[in-house]
Structures are given as C-alpha cells and as structure tokens.
Amino acid sequence: MKGELKELKFTVNGEAYELKVKPKTLLVDLLRKELKLTGTKQGCLTSACGACTVIIDGKAVKSCSILALQANGHEVTTIEGVADGDKLHPIQEAFIEHGAVECGFCTPGRVMSAKALLDENPTPTREEIREVMQSNLCADEGYVKYIEAVEIAAKKMQGGS
C-alpha cells in the first residue's frame, strides 16, 4: 500500500539504527532529512555528480541512487564518520593543506570516494586515482589539486611524509 512504512536496520558511522521508512525514500534523503547528516550533499539525483557519495561496506556508493531500504543490514559511513573525533583523516588533512577545497560542496563526496579507493588500493597510480575521482564532479578548481591531494594522502597513510 502507498506510503506503508517498512523496517530498516543498519549502522551509520558505527551507530545502530532501527527505523521505519517509506519504501520510496532515497538513502540521501534519509541521511539528510531524518538523521540530519547534512554533510552528505545532494546535487543531481541522477548519479552523475557524486556530491552524495557515502561508503557502504567499503564501497563508494551514490546515496541519491539507492533506496534507504537497500541499506538494510549494511554499514554506512558518511563524511561525519571519517574523522576520528578531533583528529582529521589523512585525506581530509591533505585536501585542506594542499588547497584542494574551494566552494566545498563536492568535497565530502570526494573525501568518501578517495577513502573507498585508498582503503581498497593503498598505492594507486595517478591514472587509477583519476578513474575513481571521475565519479565526482567539480565546477571550480580543475581537479589538479584534488588528484595531487589523494596522492599525498596515500603516501601519508603508507607512513610516508
């Protein structure tokens, strides 16, 4: 029946949730409107811009393009769950220090894409970084500093300077 609520059990940033949601609710809407995790941005609703990227069970996923119920039983990480308390993730540090953040609207999605990449492949080539980062659109900075920042973060996470 239209609007009938369904049960959703999942974890977000390590916290377990049991919720009742409308079947048509998109994951991005649930995160932003219900859980108030507005760090995940909504840009295009067509899986094209990547501003809504989150990590589900280690994979980068565009949260505008899956239903909230599809996250049932899974572990979701959003931008709010990336830093360890006050300690920023090396990717966030590299983005800030290397000047890769401009208007910032696409930044959370990019951090998530970069994190999923480096968690799976700690030593990516520049071409691999470009391939992955193509899923996140930017409009103002030209991608150069972003690509370089991911390389810097990868080195840092490997224990380099």
Place this chain on the structure above:
Amino acid sequence: MAKQEEYSVIGHPMPRVDAKVKATGEAKYAADIELPDMLWGKVKRSPYAHARILNIDTSKAERLPGVKAVTTGKDFGGFKWGWLGTTRDEEPLAVTKVRYIYEGVAAVAAIDEDIAEEACELIEVEYESLPGLFDPFEAMQEGAPLVHEDCLGNITSEYHWNFGDVEKAFAESYLVREDNFKTPRMAKGYIEPPAIVAYWPDSNHLTVWAAKGSPYFPYRILGRCFNLPLNKVRIIQPFIGADFGGTKNDMVNGDFAAVMLAKKTGKPVKIVYTQFEELTTCTRRHPVWITIKTGVTKDGKLKAIQTKVVADGGAYTRMSPLSLYLMGVCLTLPYELPNFKTDAYCVFTNNPSSAAMRGHGIYHTRFAADVQMDMIAEELGIDPVEIRLRNAIENPKPGEIYHTVNNLTVGSCGVKECIEKTAEAINWQERKEAEKIDGSVARGLGFAAGTYLSGARLTGHNACAAVVRVCEDGTVNLLTGASDVGQGSDTVMSAIVAEVLGLELKDVEIKRVDTDYTPADPGSFGSRVTIYAGEATKRAAEDAKRQLLEFAARQFDVSPEEVDIKDKKAFVKIDYSKSMPWWRLVRLACYTTPGNVIIGHGVSTRGVGRVPDFDTGGGDIGASYSFTAEANEVEVDLETGVVKCTDNSVIAHDCGLPLNPTAVETQVQGGAYHQGVAAALYEEFKMDKGLTVNPNLVDYKRPRAYEAPMTKVIHVITNDPFGPFGAKEASEGSCCTAPPAVINAIHDATGVWIKELPAQPEKVFWALKEKRGKEQR
C-alpha cells in the same frame, strides 16, 4: 611598493580558513538549513515556451491535506524586477504570459516535499499558446512576434562603437580576413542548485538564508517586492556551492515563492531546486554568433578589428546589457589595436534567459579573435607565439599608464612575459617540430593570450566597506559584505588583516554576510572582491592599526610615527627595547581608556567615480586588467573525432601579485578547465523549440577528472598600482584563453578549424572527413 618576500602572510601559500569545516561536512549550505515547523515549497511550471495565461485554478491543490498555502503571480501586486531600473521586465511568478518553458506560474507550501509536488500537479492552468521565437536572427526581423509586448522589437540592447578609422586601416592592410564563430549555450556548472529558506519572525521583518553569491541583490529586490525598508530585510549567507554569475547573483522564481509562502503561513518555507530545474530554468551563458574582420600588416601587426556580435539573451533582459558590453570592450587588449569598430545586438527569444558566467562576455570574442590570429599567422607564415609577441602590449614603466583606443587604463601588463614563459615551459619550439601523427592519433599544440577586467566598475552602489574589530584578547573579527563563493576571498581578506596588524592568519575570524550586520556590498561578480573588498579591508585594518599606534605611542612617550606593530609586538622603531606584546597592547588599549573599543573602518575607492559609457564603449570597465597566456596540447583521434587535452598544459597568469598563490593556481586551473576547455570540447545545451533536451548531468557532459589536464601555473608578478598590495584578477582570464588555445591545438594536429564551439567528436569527425574529401579531389 613592497616586494612579495617582504610580506609575512600575503604572497605565501596558505590553507583556506574555511577548508576544515568543508572537509568535515560541518559547513552548512542553504539546503542544509532547517528550522522548527519548516514547510517545503515547490514551484508549478509552464509547459509552454510562449503562451498567455488565461486562468489559474488552485482550489484542488489547496484542498490537498498537508498543503498550507498556495501562491500565484497575482499575489505580488504587479511587481517586476530586473538588473537595471530600466530593465525591470520579469515577474516573481508569471501573471499574464509565460516566455520560456518551465517558467514558474504558481507555488505551494506543504508539510513535506512530496505533498508540495503533488499539489503542484493539482493546480490547473489554462494557456493560450503563442508562436515562439527560438532563433535570435528570426527574432530580430521586422514583424517578428514580440516576446515583450511593451517593447518595440526583440532587441534587448545594442551597441555601435567606432574607434579610429577601420575602413582606412583595412584599405592599408596587407591582409584582411573575415571569419564567423559561434559559442555554445552553456550551464553555469555549479553542483549546488539554488536553495532558500525564508522566514518572517514577525509581519515586519524578513529573514532569508539563500544560496546567493551576491546577497545584496535579494536584499534590495525583496525589500522592494515586499515593501520593506532595508533595515528590516535580513539576508544571511550560508556557504555557497559555487557561483559563476547569473542565477546566484540575482533571483529565481523559487526565491520569491518561498518568501511569499512564508508570509502567508507565518512559518519558515524552504525551496530547494532540483538539478533538472537548475538546468532547464536557470540562466545560461549566452550563445553568441560573431563575425570578425581583422586587418594586419605584412609582419602580422594588427591594424584594425571590426566585429558583428549577435547574442541570444533568452526571455528576459537580466544582465545582458553588461554581457554584450563585455563582448566588445576588451577586444582592445591584450594586443595593441589602433582601430576598432563593433555592432552588437542582444535579442529576446523564448529560450531560458542568458546571463553572466565566469569569463563574462570577454570569453566569446577572445575565442574568435585568438583563433583568427592563428589563421592570420598561418597565412603570413609567422609562428603563433611570434605573432602574439609582436602585438602584445608592453608593460608600462612604473608611474606610466597605457591607454587603449577605447580608453582603458592599463597600469601593469605582463602579457609579454606570460607569452614568453608559457612558450618556454611548454617547450614550444621543440614540440612544434615534433612528429604529429602516431597511428590514428594526431597531436597538436595551441597557444592563446588574453585579458580580463579586475573589479567591474558599474553605476549604482559599487563600493565595498569593511569593519575590523579588535577583541580584547587580541583576536580580530572582520566584517565585509563581500562574499566567498568558493574563490577563496574569505582567506585573502583575513590574510590582509593579519598582514597589516602583524598577526597570524588564525588570529583573524571573518564573518559571513548577514545584511543586519555587514556593510552593504555589490556582490561577488566581475572579479571584484579581492580588488575592492581587499582595498576596503586593508584600509579598515590600517585604521585599527592607527588607533593602536596612537595608544602605543602614549605608552612609550613617543609620537605614533615612531611606533610600529609586527610579529605580534608593538615597538619603537629606533629602540627595540621599548616594546610590548600585541595582546597586552590590545588589552591596555581596550581597558585603560573608558569606552575605548578598537574598531577600524575602511571603504574602497577604485570602483566608483567615472564609469564606462555603454553608448560609446569608452572608459574603464575594470580598476585594472589581468593577463594570461595559455598553451595546450591535444590528442585527436582521427577515426572518431574525440579530442582530449593532455597534461602538457601551461598557463602563465599576471594577477599583479598573487595574495594566496595556492588559491590563484586552483582558480586559474579551474577557470581554464571547467568553463574554458568545457566550452571548447564538451558542453552545449541542445534545444528543441525552447525545450532543453539534455537537462541532466549525464546527457549534458561536464568535464571530469579522468581527462583533466594537469595544468602548470606560472605566476607573473607585475605589482599593479591600482590593486591592494598590487593584486589583480585571477580565474576569469583563464576561462577566456582555454577555448582558443584548444581550438588552435586541434588545427595544429589536424589542419581543420573548428569555428563553432564545442568541438564535440561528431563535429571534428565531419570536419576531418570534409578535409580528406577536399584533399582527394
């Protein structure tokens, strides 16, 4: 003027002051704002491009459970708005006639977004369809239907300027070429669609949070629309997900609708546009048809340029008069040009409105002129870099000014150095002679040079102001009405204060715009923020410093001229033993003089005074002018026509003095790729009788990371006499040099000229095929 190395904060690479909150997701953008009892709004839109509205029946929508209010254009009492007092031609929601597809005609506020959307579907609108105009050349013809019945024709604005004597110069020229070029209808490209939350705390006060790059536009427009004095209109600026001119400068239907629905319901109302609404209804870069005729001497020196420019302005005037002005005025830079004539027209059609976009106006004609310069160079057998060096304006000596034929005032011009350094960095000579064809791939190298204005000089309120408040613990607040939309001005403004007061960047906190507290400001457009708000900020910090120097002088029993403040210390210049830490100086100054609060105030002076004359085309449109040279290498797939920029890409940019070199680099790289290479290779709205047929970011191709050139940026430092610390514009200039550099590179690779942007694969494929056909004949 001081040298870069003498500054302790500015001129050095610095992380942005807002980067951390953006990287953690804490930064709030308009769509992230939520208030208690907030309602969601949605706009009902017209399916017709041109139609009379006969009746709107909202009764079914009003009866839908969850709907709290409905509004139509009639609620606004005949109010119209526009860029100038004389161009107020647009209604908040269309009342009698719609002029483009999906123009807003009504709006609903409901307890959630779904209900608001469903209610919009229940609104019944009766239309009488009218013949539509979708081609500016048809719209210009006599007897064409009128887009605006109260106008005599469909021409929005036209200019006819004549400097020198082009006819005589053409007659004396060794070579005269005339070519036609076209630039595409383009999206602004920002990812964050328009969003607003409007709230009336009581019936006399309005508060708005909106994704506006220029918050003082809605401040004035909404004040007038709702009969509110300006001291009761509060526009608060959240973080902005980029703004490249147009839409986020001024208004969209949803802005007016949210404010009206909030007034009707007494509750906060939020409207967030979808990307579909953004791409179908918001302003675009003008599609422009350019005929350019150029005469040169035998050795390639420019003698005259004559242009005819026709721009499709779309349904409403918006800021087209300025766009059209910019398409002409800067053709007299960056090369010496003794004679210049133009006839330019912007035309109403039933397409969505066009407006400013990064590289505003100048990009269109610079593309045409700098591609044609390569055509001329080829005909004359002169190297593309050499012909540019022969024509480039020399850097005026300190204290001297160069005047163009249309009276632009150039105090610094690094274009020659930009050209030389770019050519050197890309190994121009060596690469030019390298083998071009490798199997089915052809490689080519292209060059271009250009200019952009720093700080648009316009009528009306054009000054910036700043307030520097020194807190009793020695930290500092900075208030300006200038807005950071991603370009990094908050960081640069904070750095200017830190530099003047001898502090560190972290000691300065800049407040985002809140019209209840920040000084009025024109906004973020025309590459004006660093130049004007920077000047105001510098003066405000100097004013605060003067007050502290006077106080310190009394403590040291010397005159204020004998004291200075640096590295968080006040000291007597000739006797370092007399010194005091900054924090102690501030505390004493604040505590020992009753009522003494250190507040510095400053205003900009460069943007006001004599403004350019749009009728004659003479006079300064900028406080100064930046210069750029760019070289790009492309790979053309000869079988498919796919063109790709390689990492061999260099831009040298003269922004006077880069106040934050890191930010200048990202701005220059971004301008060149997102709004420059994108225009050259990828982006164009496809239209069918006013309907945008690729209104999503899948079908409308935006440039992505996998094919981004890793452009190297070279800073050319000229220390402009008119900018704060010698600074000029950064970012818009590179939007203008990228398209001609890429198109020239395609020619170098293949021998074909692509004169209509973008050079999408199909266009290149057919051009290659045509060329092969001709060669076989």
